[in-house]
Amino acid sequence: MNLEELIKGCIRQNSKAQEELYNLYKNVLFVLSLKYCQNEAEAEDNLHNAFIEIFTSIKKYNKKGSFEGWIKRITINKAIDSYKKKYQLVTIKEDLAQDTMLEEDEMDLPLDYILSLIQDLPNQYRMVFCLFELDDYSHQEIAKLLAITEGTSKSNLHRAKVILKEKIKARSASDKHTLRHGK
Helix, strand or coil: CCHHHHHHHHHCCCHHHHHHHHHHHHHHHHHHHHHHCCCHHHHHHHHHHHHHHHHHHHHHCCCCCCHHHHHHHHHHHHHHHHHHHHCCCCCCCCCCCCCCCCCHHHCCCCHHHHHHHHHHCCHHHHHHHHHHHHCCCCHHHHHHHHCCCHHHHHHHHHHHHHHHHHHHHHHHHHHHHHHHHCC
């Protein structure tokens, strides 16, 4: 079945079409969920909740924009909803003058390591970092989604970058030490 037939089948609640649509997008949406969740179990829960929403709301898809973009937005919104239920956002004021750029030798890291660093960020920083840096939301959009101010969004993004930079620098120093001393 092509995508349009799958969508029509899902609107009719055809289980075969739902299964095929799930299999088509589960990996993409799981990776997306991993960015917003602290671990794989939380990402799996988010994926499950997103597909429930996708299947119950699919008749509302109006073919404006891509279908993949529509289901990604649902997946992100489910992660944000879950986050809001679990955690209270705290406004943190930071000095934004600190440099957050990485040196070239600090950027050659495995993707799974970078993802684990993102997942280890404090919740409010992880959400803002992923929305802004990975999914191109503006600070204004993030502020609305998370019920925070734009300033808090900018501050949280900056703090996330500082934390990531510190962890990457620490690993880079450790790697250099291991190469020099063989330990």
